[in-house]
Amino acid sequence: MREELKNVDVLICGGGPVGLLTAYCLARYGGISTYVIEQRERSKQTAYGRAAMIAPRTLEMLDQLDLADALGQMGFVVRGQVSYKDGERVASLTAASSNVSNTFFDYLLLCRQRYTEDVVRDGYCKYTGGNVHHGARLVDFAIGNRGTAYPVKSNIETQDGGTISIRSKYIIGADGGRSKARELAGIQFEGEKSNRHWVRIDGIVETNMPEARKGICGIESRSHGSILWACLDHGVTRVGFALPEKLWEEIGANITREDVIREAQKALQPFTLEFKTVDWWTVYSVGQRLASEYRKNDRIFLAGDAAHTHSSGAAQGMNTGLHDAVNLAWKLAGRINGWLTEEALDTYAAERRPVAQQIIEQDKIISVLTGGEIPEQLKGDSAADAHQLLTETFKKNASLNTGLGITYPADNITVVAPTTAVSQKIQPGERTPDVLVQRPGLRVPIRLHSIAKNHGKFTIILFCGNPSCTQASIEKTREYLDGSSSFLFYSANIFQGVTIIAGSNDAGSPDERLGMPCFGNAFYDVDGLAHEGYGIPISKGAVVIARPDGTIGTVCALGDGESLSRYFGRFVTAEKRLNSESQQRGEDEAISGTGELDLEREEGAESDKRVVYETA
Incomplete structure (x- = not known):
């Protein structure tokens, strides 16, 4: 069945946190009309653990958008962390949540992506009545006469076999690492994947590790490198670690939940670990990619994972994407309303792409150190082992990872007089x-x-x-x-x-x-x-x-x-x-x-x- 043509200011591909926050901001900034499509069915959303850590600067931004309070009601607040080696307390391995200053949001908030999406979606729906179409994906688009009010025509395919035609002024691709919007726009996704594989598993656990609900624990494992232990919302804990290369070669894509649980138990030794429930688990290959352009043909923008992907080592994926959304939305709203120049809109890519590049360069080092190896660029610089170097890397990049130290260069809207x-x-x-x-x-x-x-x-x-x-x-x-x-x-x-x-x-x-x-x-x-x-x-x-x-x-x-x-x-x-x-x-x-x-x-x-x- 083909639905009638719809006219909106902005078509947003991707109903995750980045797409939803962009839509929320556009609605809040003066009634910019949007239509959000998401390939996933809403009913299957609960299966996704995905991003969980919200950094201090992101919390500041969400607070100024009136969204932080709702997230704070369900998320897990973390100030400081503990670290263990061979079952004994040691100095912090990463200091990921330590020494946060110069902000009233001096903590990390751990809240799984599905709940972050719920909060932002609820805010968006209050403005719009709810224009999120789940089970719908972009098939193609064409840019017509730029002198017309809605020059971009997109064809959307729905899960029931129907199609929708959307005319819009702009398209935002916030549809993840396999972005269809990016592909159709002909934007290169430059980078590579490695042979390293990481595990993430969320569930209700029982353990004899002291201070297991402190918030974040860094655990130095002889067999699995540096282990992530993070307390999430609703009493859930996330365990993350690098999968031994030999095990991946043996079982590879046939890995099961039982295999993942068994490896998590080995990684945590000498502490015990039992999963009473498992909400979500994944194994993914580590790599870094960056879109060659954030804007194409004036009308197509990329944000979030569609523009940049990397490991979750520094928990920067969702945070960087949310910053993209906030940066892009006010400029786009100002342009659509006829208040800002085209040059103001150009600053989105100029400001945000270099930040993603910084995070990717950091991630290339972190992803190797997390597996217990030392990357080439750090060999010979110090007698420190991989765990010590990981700590140094996190401390060196603290202002980037908290978001508090992110700065933009001089441009049309940032002027050093x-x-x-x-x-x-x-x-x-x-x-x-x-x-x-x-x-x-x-x-x-x-x-x-x-x-x-x-x-x-x-x-x-x-x-x-x-x-x-x-x-x-x-x-x-x-x-x-x-x-x-x-x-x-x-x-x-x-x-x-x-x-x-x-x-x-x-x-x-x-x-x-x-x-x-x-x-x-x-x-x-x-x-x-x-x-x-x-x-x-x-x-x-x-x-x-x-x-x-x-x-x-x-x-x-x-x-x-x-x-x-x-x-x-x-x-x-x-x-x-x-x-x-x-x-x-x-x-x-x-x-x-x-x-x-x-x-x-x-x-x-x-x-x-x-x-x-x-x-x-």
């Missing part, structure tokens, strides 16, 4: 530090990240410092914001403001403290630590632009409206800007008209300003 000297602590391209402030009157701290939620908008943070020192700069900033050259006179609905005032929260109102209206909602930095966290002197203040994904876009001096206009002028669509000459003519006409018309026009102008930005 000369005035960046106003802060010696932060740089454009880094994540925005999360700091504590107080709402007027309330002496209860609130996090800046929880104020500046991700709604696909840029957050303009005015660090006003101490008004007694910065009054002239504050007045200059307000004058700029109200003037016709301000970025607020773009019709793009992508701005939200936050004003932070250094000083006491005891009495008075924010507007009175500043001597003028605040930009967005106002908050107090009573101890100066929020300014200090951003490296901004309270005697000078500064303006920080946070991109929708929580990355610093640029930093400029308080009162430097010219730099703000230049920044947004790089990527906000020029044709959407209000004509300042027309604005001036309107003001002149108002002056020469009657008092009644003057009042009406002033009220209209005030209303227009409220439309183009929101408080965070």
Whole structure:
């Protein structure tokens, strides 16, 4: 049966965490219409264990998208870990969850992929009513006249033998390592597989290993290299290890669940291990692949495993994919709404592909060390064994694996201006530090990240410092914001403001403290630590632009409206800007008209300003 043609803004291939989060963000960022197809049947989803670890930076992003709380209710929180060798406690083998700082999400959350998908899908369905079609796969697509509203035509095959035709503006391939979208787009998937095979098995276990529900255990095995022991949601434990090469040669593809359990028991010796239940298990060959392009023919994008695959050694697969989704979605939504330039959309590939390359280079080392061998590039550098080198590798890459140290290079939307000297602590391209402030009157701290939620908008943070020192700069900033050259006179609905005032929260109102209206909602930095966290002197203040994904876009001096206009002028669509000459003519006409018309026009102008930005 052939269904009627459907028109949507974005067709998303893949209903896993990456595809669903992209769809959720697009719906949240201004009602972008999407249609998600997933080849797997929903009823079979429970069989998949797959990705489980959510890193601190990913949790920050999900929190700003209002998804972290639901995941936290079911996931297993991990701070620190224990390690064993020959049945005795030893120093941490990997330090994978240790020394996480500079974030309020200073832990790992272990939650199996099916539950992560449920949370994101529920959020998506609240916006859309649920446009996830399970048991459907992309057959082919063609890009027609680019001048038409929906130039991409895709044919979808359903499990019952029917077909669906979808017309869209874009296609996102988030359909895994065997991506059909990538194949049809003709994008090369460069890399290779090795002869190493890893096992993962999830279930309810019984063991005499001490602190088995601590969270993460690193176990040094004489026969199976470095063993992963991770406590998951709902009382489940995951055991992971490298399969001995000789055993793979003997049984290979005929390996059974019983074989996997037996090898897990050997790996854990001298501790005992019994599986009361087995929810999921897999054996996979380790390899690394990277798509040669993340964007093809302007209309096709790749994200998640469709763009990059590697081992689960550093638990970066899902985390990297979710970062892809958040990075791509706000840019795509801005472009579809006509607010952002094509060049802004180009930055997706330029920012995300190098991060995947970093993770793959790390994974080439980790995947060898996990099996108890030393890779060529590390031989001769140290007398350390594979387990010690694995620890060193994880420590070296801690900022990458937590996501807190991921930075993007300068581009159209990440601008290092000369005035960046106003802060010696932060740089454009880094994540925005999360700091504590107080709402007027309330002496209860609130996090800046929880104020500046991700709604696909840029957050303009005015660090006003101490008004007694910065009054002239504050007045200059307000004058700029109200003037016709301000970025607020773009019709793009992508701005939200936050004003932070250094000083006491005891009495008075924010507007009175500043001597003028605040930009967005106002908050107090009573101890100066929020300014200090951003490296901004309270005697000078500064303006920080946070991109929708929580990355610093640029930093400029308080009162430097010219730099703000230049920044947004790089990527906000020029044709959407209000004509300042027309604005001036309107003001002149108002002056020469009657008092009644003057009042009406002033009220209209005030209303227009409220439309183009929101408080965070």
